[in-house]
Amino acid sequence: MTLLSVNLNKIAVLRNSRGGNEPDIARAAATCIEAGCGGITVHPRPDLRHVRPNDVRLLASILRGRVEYNIEGNPFAPPRGEYPGLIALAREVRPTQVTLVPDSDGQITSDHGFELAQDAERLRPVVDQLRQLGCRVSLFVDPGATGFEHAVALGVQRAEIYTGPYAHAFAEGDAKEQLELCVETARRAQQAGLAVNAGHDLSQANLGTLRVAIPGLAEVSIGHALIGEALYEGLANTVRNYLQILR
Numbered sequence: 001m002t003l004l005s006v007n008l009n010k011i012a013v014l015r016n017s018r019g020g021n022e023p024d025i026a027r028a029a030a031t032c033i034e035a036g037c038g039g040i041t042v043h044p045r046p047d048l049r050h051v052r053p054n055d056v057r058l059l060a061s062i063l064r065g066r067v068e069y070n071i072e073g074n075p076f077a078p079p080r081g082e083y084p085g086l087i088a089l090a091r092e093v094r095p096t097q098v099t100l101v102p103d104s105d106g107q108i109t110s111d112h113g114f115e116l117a118q119d120a121e122r123l124r125p126v127v128d129q130l131r132q133l134g135c136r137v138s139l140f141v142d143p144g145a146t147g148f149e150h151a152v153a154l155g156v157q158r159a160e161i162y163t164g165p166y167a168h169a170f171a172e173g174d175a176k177e178q179l180e181l182c183v184e185t186a187r188r189a190q191q192a193g194l195a196v197n198a199g200h201d202l203s204q205a206n207l208g209t210l211r212v213a214i215p216g217l218a219e220v221s222i223g224h225a226l227i228g229e230a231l232y233e234g235l236a237n238t239v240r241n242y243l244q245i246l247r
């Protein structure tokens, strides 16, 4: 079975828009765990726009031994203010997995992966440190990526395929080409010896097709669409609860 890791960034976006602690990220994590998810994902960014270092620490204490903890980020982004850097955070909380993503500062969201042949040497000390900390290491890669043998030689265990282009094509009604690209990329990674994760803009609409197409898909991390869908699927019930109070 493919593990579902719920990305809680968007809970923090909502909370940060007001200050205070609502919606409570710890409660959201507990709800997801109770519902049976296999992991929680966060992608703390140096600009602190959503999940913040203290959230990362709090979640670590809640999740330990219950579900997997996946922390995503750019290992080359320097510490800034209360953001200590990705490796420093991993050293503190020892997540199950660290997913390395080559985001530049100010990106609205992740939109590309590593070039494995080109980036291998600068990734080497990062991967070494994370492996010494006991973390599984996954690299975010583009659909169509090659050079997975470089990742394997570094000691990387997984590749996460960036599914944004697939999700976009799916919404446009013609995902065949992008799906084939994801499938071929997964096959290449698996043949090199990596397990395959996938993520970005996955949703209830487009997930089933992808999962069936990629045999052995290890994990999907989903946040943006899942939290939006949770609003739709929970909104009517919540309105009814308010009406009950007002009776």
Ligand SMILES: CC(=O)[C@@H](O)[C@H](O)COP(=O)(O)O
Residues within 6 Å of the ligand: 007, 009, 010, 043, 045, 072, 101, 108, 109, 110, 140, 199, 200, 223
């Ligand atoms: C690597 C990836 O695809 C996700 O982590 C995504 O970037 C979510 O991050 P944001 O919530 O900051 O958009």
Ligand SMILES: NCC(=O)COP(=O)(O)O
Residues within 6 Å of the ligand: 007, 041, 043, 072, 160, 198, 199, 200, 201, 202, 221, 222, 223, 224, 225, 226
């Ligand atoms: N790694 C992808 C992730 O964690 C969530 O991405 P999205 O569902 O918020 O686009």
